[in-house]
Protein backbone atom coordinates (compact mmCIF):
# COMPACT_ATOMS: atom_id res chain seq x y z
CA UNK A 328 0.00 0.00 0.00
CA UNK A 329 1.29 3.46 -0.86
CA UNK A 330 1.53 5.60 2.23
CA UNK A 331 0.13 9.10 1.87
CA UNK A 332 1.71 12.02 3.63
CA UNK A 333 0.21 15.48 3.69
CA UNK A 334 3.28 17.39 2.54
CA UNK A 335 5.75 17.36 -0.31
CA UNK A 336 9.05 15.64 0.46
CA UNK A 337 12.43 16.22 -1.16
CA UNK A 338 14.24 13.68 -3.30
CA UNK A 339 17.95 13.06 -3.44
CA UNK A 340 18.10 15.34 -6.49
CA UNK A 341 16.37 18.33 -4.89
CA UNK A 342 17.66 21.76 -5.76
CA UNK A 343 18.36 23.91 -2.73
CA UNK A 344 18.38 27.66 -2.27
CA UNK A 345 17.62 30.15 0.46
CA UNK A 346 18.05 33.65 1.82
CA UNK A 347 21.00 34.64 3.98
CA UNK A 348 20.77 37.62 6.28
CA UNK A 349 20.91 38.83 9.86
CA UNK A 350 18.19 38.95 10.88
CA UNK A 351 16.24 36.97 8.34
CA UNK A 352 13.09 36.16 10.28
CA UNK A 353 11.22 39.10 8.71
CA UNK A 354 12.03 37.95 5.16
CA UNK A 355 9.13 37.14 2.88
CA UNK A 356 11.42 35.34 0.42
CA UNK A 357 10.91 31.80 1.82
CA UNK A 358 7.15 32.22 1.50
CA UNK A 359 7.46 33.69 -1.97
CA UNK A 360 9.80 31.02 -3.36
CA UNK A 361 7.89 28.32 -1.46
CA UNK A 362 4.70 29.38 -3.26
CA UNK A 363 6.38 29.11 -6.66
CA UNK A 364 7.99 25.76 -5.82
CA UNK A 365 4.57 24.37 -4.92
CA UNK A 366 2.82 26.02 -7.88
CA UNK A 367 5.26 24.58 -10.42
CA UNK A 368 5.66 21.24 -8.60
CA UNK A 369 9.41 21.62 -8.34
CA UNK A 370 11.58 19.18 -6.42
CA UNK A 371 13.36 21.86 -4.42
CA UNK A 372 13.49 23.89 -1.26
CA UNK A 373 14.14 27.52 -0.31
CA UNK A 374 15.00 28.22 3.30
CA UNK A 375 15.73 31.06 5.69
CA UNK A 376 19.43 31.07 6.58
CA UNK A 377 20.16 33.34 9.56
CA UNK A 378 23.90 34.02 9.38
CA UNK A 379 25.75 36.50 11.56
CA UNK A 380 27.93 38.86 9.51
CA UNK A 381 31.10 37.44 11.08
CA UNK A 382 30.20 34.02 9.68
CA UNK A 383 29.06 35.25 6.29
CA UNK A 384 32.10 34.30 4.22
CA UNK A 385 32.37 30.79 5.67
CA UNK A 386 28.62 30.22 5.36
CA UNK A 387 28.48 31.30 1.72
CA UNK A 388 31.35 29.00 0.80
CA UNK A 389 29.79 26.15 2.77
CA UNK A 390 26.56 26.48 0.82
CA UNK A 391 28.53 26.09 -2.38
CA UNK A 392 30.23 23.01 -0.97
CA UNK A 393 26.88 21.64 0.16
CA UNK A 394 25.62 21.70 -3.42
CA UNK A 395 23.19 24.60 -3.12
CA UNK A 396 22.02 26.09 -6.41
CA UNK A 397 22.24 29.60 -5.02
CA UNK A 398 21.12 32.10 -2.41
CA UNK A 399 19.67 35.53 -1.99
CA UNK A 400 21.59 37.76 0.35
CA UNK A 401 19.93 40.51 2.27
CA UNK A 402 20.87 43.28 4.68
CA UNK A 403 23.63 43.68 5.84
CA UNK A 404 25.35 41.23 3.55
CA UNK A 405 24.61 42.65 0.10
CA UNK A 406 27.93 44.50 -0.03
CA UNK A 407 29.83 41.72 1.75
CA UNK A 408 28.92 39.28 -1.02
CA UNK A 409 30.67 41.31 -3.73
CA UNK A 410 34.30 40.30 -3.08
CA UNK A 411 33.28 36.67 -2.52
CA UNK A 412 31.93 36.25 -6.04
CA UNK A 413 34.12 34.94 -8.86
CA UNK A 414 32.07 36.89 -11.35
CA UNK A 415 29.72 39.87 -11.06
CA UNK A 416 27.02 40.93 -13.47
CA UNK A 417 27.46 44.41 -14.88
CA UNK A 418 24.44 45.67 -12.95
CA UNK A 419 25.74 44.24 -9.65
CA UNK A 420 29.03 46.02 -10.24
CA UNK A 421 27.32 49.30 -11.02
CA UNK A 422 24.87 49.04 -8.11
CA UNK A 423 27.72 48.00 -5.80
CA UNK A 424 25.81 45.20 -4.13
CA UNK A 425 24.75 41.61 -4.73
CA UNK A 426 21.36 40.18 -3.82
CA UNK A 427 21.38 36.98 -5.90
CA UNK A 428 24.22 34.43 -5.89
CA UNK A 429 24.30 31.41 -8.16
CA UNK A 430 26.70 28.52 -7.67
CA UNK A 431 27.62 27.39 -11.17
CA UNK A 432 28.27 23.72 -11.95
CA UNK A 433 32.00 24.43 -12.24
CA UNK A 434 32.00 25.82 -8.69
CA UNK A 435 32.16 29.47 -9.66
CA UNK A 436 30.15 31.93 -7.61
CA UNK A 437 28.16 34.35 -9.77
CA UNK A 438 26.82 37.54 -8.22
CA UNK A 439 23.92 39.56 -9.57
CA UNK A 440 21.71 42.36 -8.36
CA UNK A 441 18.06 42.08 -9.39
CA UNK A 442 16.61 44.96 -7.32
CA UNK A 443 16.55 47.37 -10.26
CA UNK A 444 15.04 44.68 -12.49
CA UNK A 445 12.33 44.12 -9.86
CA UNK A 446 11.63 47.84 -9.68
CA UNK A 447 11.23 48.19 -13.45
CA UNK A 448 9.24 44.97 -13.95
CA UNK A 449 6.82 45.95 -11.19
CA UNK A 450 6.09 49.28 -12.88
CA UNK A 451 5.78 47.59 -16.29
CA UNK A 452 3.27 45.09 -14.94
CA UNK A 453 1.20 47.55 -12.91
CA UNK A 454 1.42 50.52 -15.29
CA UNK A 455 1.84 48.96 -18.76
CA UNK A 456 1.78 52.33 -20.54
CA UNK A 457 4.77 53.63 -18.63
CA UNK A 458 7.48 55.20 -20.77
CA UNK A 459 10.60 55.76 -18.70
CA UNK A 460 12.00 58.09 -21.32
CA UNK A 461 8.96 60.37 -21.30
CA UNK A 462 10.07 62.84 -18.63
CA UNK A 463 12.13 63.57 -15.53
CA UNK A 464 12.10 61.16 -12.59
CA UNK A 465 12.38 62.26 -8.96
CA UNK A 466 14.11 59.80 -6.64
CA UNK A 467 13.78 60.44 -2.91
CA UNK A 468 16.61 58.84 -0.90
CA UNK A 469 20.22 57.94 -1.61
CA UNK A 470 20.72 54.58 0.15
CA UNK A 471 21.21 51.12 -1.29
CA UNK A 472 17.73 50.90 -2.77
CA UNK A 473 18.10 54.28 -4.43
CA UNK A 474 21.28 53.14 -6.13
CA UNK A 475 19.52 50.17 -7.73
CA UNK A 476 16.60 52.35 -8.83
CA UNK A 477 18.90 54.99 -10.33
CA UNK A 478 20.92 52.51 -12.35
CA UNK A 479 17.73 50.86 -13.61
CA UNK A 480 16.11 54.17 -14.60
CA UNK A 481 19.24 55.28 -16.46
CA UNK A 482 19.30 51.97 -18.32
CA UNK A 483 15.64 52.46 -19.29
CA UNK A 484 16.49 55.78 -20.94
CA UNK A 485 15.26 58.23 -18.31
CA UNK A 486 16.16 61.69 -19.68
CA UNK A 487 16.69 63.32 -16.28
CA UNK A 488 16.81 62.08 -12.68
CA UNK A 489 16.54 64.42 -9.70
CA UNK A 490 17.71 62.98 -6.39
CA UNK A 491 16.84 64.47 -3.02
CA UNK A 492 18.17 63.04 0.23
CA UNK A 493 18.04 64.20 3.85
CA UNK A 494 21.84 63.92 4.04
CA UNK A 495 22.90 65.95 1.03
CA UNK A 496 26.43 64.57 0.94
CA UNK A 497 25.18 61.04 0.43
CA UNK A 498 23.24 62.11 -2.65
CA UNK A 499 26.22 64.10 -3.97
CA UNK A 500 28.52 61.10 -3.46
CA UNK A 501 26.07 58.75 -5.16
CA UNK A 502 25.66 61.08 -8.14
CA UNK A 503 29.44 61.49 -8.42
CA UNK A 504 29.93 57.74 -8.30
CA UNK A 505 27.32 56.91 -10.91
CA UNK A 506 28.61 59.86 -12.91
CA UNK A 507 25.87 60.38 -15.46
CA UNK A 508 25.02 63.89 -16.66
CA UNK A 509 21.30 63.10 -16.45
CA UNK A 510 21.48 63.06 -12.62
CA UNK A 511 21.05 66.25 -10.58
CA UNK A 512 20.95 66.59 -6.79
CA UNK A 513 18.25 68.71 -5.15
CA UNK A 514 18.27 69.84 -1.50
CA UNK A 515 15.91 67.81 0.73
CA UNK A 516 14.05 70.87 2.07
CA UNK A 517 13.26 72.01 -1.48
CA UNK A 518 12.41 68.55 -2.83
CA UNK A 519 8.86 69.71 -3.80
CA UNK A 520 10.41 72.04 -6.40
CA UNK A 521 11.86 68.97 -8.12
CA UNK A 522 8.35 67.70 -8.85
CA UNK A 523 7.67 70.25 -11.57
CA UNK A 524 7.12 68.53 -14.95
CA UNK A 525 8.21 65.17 -13.47
CA UNK A 526 6.69 62.01 -14.92
CA UNK A 527 7.73 59.64 -12.12
CA UNK A 528 8.29 59.96 -8.36
CA UNK A 529 9.93 57.16 -6.38
CA UNK A 530 10.32 56.95 -2.63
CA UNK A 531 13.39 54.85 -1.83
CA UNK A 532 13.71 56.06 1.77
CA UNK A 533 12.44 54.08 4.72
CA UNK A 534 9.94 56.85 5.51
CA UNK A 535 6.38 55.56 5.51
CA UNK A 536 7.39 52.07 6.59
CA UNK A 537 5.68 50.57 9.66
CA UNK A 538 7.29 52.15 12.71
CA UNK A 539 8.84 55.02 10.73
CA UNK A 540 7.55 58.57 10.30
CA UNK A 541 5.53 59.33 7.16
CA UNK A 542 7.19 60.86 4.12
CA UNK A 543 5.73 64.31 4.12
CA UNK A 544 6.14 66.04 0.81
CA UNK A 545 3.90 68.65 -0.75
CA UNK A 546 2.83 67.23 -4.12
CA UNK A 547 1.18 70.45 -5.34
CA UNK A 548 3.68 70.99 -8.16
CA UNK A 549 3.45 67.44 -9.50
CA UNK A 550 1.63 66.96 -12.83
CA UNK A 551 -1.52 64.84 -12.32
CA UNK A 552 -0.31 62.33 -14.90
CA UNK A 553 2.94 61.55 -13.02
CA UNK A 554 3.24 58.04 -11.64
CA UNK A 555 4.05 57.82 -7.93
CA UNK A 556 5.62 54.67 -6.52
CA UNK A 557 7.08 53.59 -3.23
CA UNK A 558 9.54 50.82 -2.50
CA UNK A 559 8.04 50.49 0.98
CA UNK A 560 5.44 47.68 0.99
CA UNK A 561 4.58 47.47 4.69
CA UNK A 562 2.10 49.08 4.72
CA UNK A 563 1.09 48.61 1.11
CA UNK A 564 -0.62 52.00 0.99
CA UNK A 565 1.91 54.45 2.37
CA UNK A 566 0.99 58.04 3.18
CA UNK A 567 2.77 59.12 0.02
CA UNK A 568 0.68 56.78 -2.13
CA UNK A 569 -2.53 57.82 -0.38
CA UNK A 570 -1.74 61.47 -0.91
CA UNK A 571 -0.93 60.88 -4.58
CA UNK A 572 -4.05 58.80 -5.13
CA UNK A 573 -6.23 61.46 -3.52
CA UNK A 574 -5.05 64.03 -6.06
CA UNK A 575 -5.61 61.64 -8.96
CA UNK A 576 -2.06 60.52 -9.74
CA UNK A 577 -1.55 56.92 -10.84
CA UNK A 578 0.22 54.91 -8.11
CA UNK A 579 2.07 51.60 -7.84
CA UNK A 580 2.85 50.02 -4.48
CA UNK A 581 6.19 48.44 -3.58
CA UNK A 582 5.23 44.80 -3.12
CA UNK A 583 5.72 43.93 -6.77
CA UNK A 584 9.36 45.05 -6.66
CA UNK A 585 10.02 42.40 -4.01
CA UNK A 586 8.19 39.76 -6.03
CA UNK A 587 9.80 40.56 -9.38
CA UNK A 588 13.35 40.86 -7.99
CA UNK A 589 13.04 37.22 -6.96
CA UNK A 590 12.31 35.97 -10.49
CA UNK A 591 15.85 35.82 -11.96
CA UNK A 592 17.16 33.81 -8.98
CA UNK A 593 14.25 31.39 -9.08
CA UNK A 594 14.72 30.98 -12.83
CA UNK A 595 18.43 30.20 -12.49
CA UNK A 596 18.12 27.86 -9.52
CA UNK A 597 14.91 26.05 -10.37
CA UNK A 598 14.63 26.41 -14.16
CA UNK A 599 11.35 28.34 -14.54
CA UNK A 600 10.75 32.08 -14.89
CA UNK A 601 7.87 32.32 -12.42
CA UNK A 602 4.77 34.47 -12.73
CA UNK A 603 3.82 37.32 -10.42
CA UNK A 604 0.05 37.13 -9.92
CA UNK A 605 -2.59 38.60 -7.64
CA UNK A 606 -2.82 35.23 -5.91
CA UNK A 607 0.90 35.40 -5.13
CA UNK A 608 0.54 38.95 -3.79
CA UNK A 609 -2.30 37.82 -1.50
CA UNK A 610 -0.34 34.77 -0.37
CA UNK A 611 2.80 36.74 0.47
CA UNK A 612 0.76 39.31 2.40
CA UNK A 613 -1.30 36.79 4.34
CA UNK A 614 -0.07 35.86 7.82
CA UNK A 615 2.36 32.91 7.95
Ligand code: ATR
Nearest residue numbers: 468469470471472473492493494497531532533534
Ligand atom coordinates in the same frame (compact mmCIF):
# COMPACT_ATOMS: atom_id res chain seq x y z
P1 ATR B 1 18.31 51.09 1.90
O1 ATR B 1 19.49 50.22 1.61
O2 ATR B 1 17.05 50.34 2.17
O3 ATR B 1 18.12 52.16 0.88
P2 ATR B 1 19.68 52.89 3.69
O4 ATR B 1 20.92 52.74 2.91
O5 ATR B 1 19.76 52.85 5.19
O6 ATR B 1 18.62 51.76 3.32
O7 ATR B 1 18.94 54.23 3.23
C1 ATR B 1 17.80 54.70 3.86
C2 ATR B 1 17.33 55.97 3.13
O8 ATR B 1 16.22 56.50 3.88
C3 ATR B 1 18.37 57.07 3.09
O9 ATR B 1 18.17 57.83 1.92
C4 ATR B 1 18.01 57.87 4.34
O10 ATR B 1 18.46 59.21 4.33
P3 ATR B 1 19.91 59.59 4.96
O11 ATR B 1 20.91 59.24 3.90
O12 ATR B 1 19.82 61.03 5.23
O13 ATR B 1 20.05 58.75 6.19
C5 ATR B 1 16.52 57.83 4.28
N1 ATR B 1 15.90 58.12 5.57
C6 ATR B 1 15.81 57.30 6.64
N2 ATR B 1 15.18 57.92 7.66
C7 ATR B 1 14.86 59.17 7.21
C8 ATR B 1 14.20 60.31 7.79
N3 ATR B 1 13.71 60.27 9.03
N4 ATR B 1 14.05 61.43 7.03
C9 ATR B 1 14.52 61.47 5.75
N5 ATR B 1 15.16 60.43 5.15
C10 ATR B 1 15.33 59.30 5.87
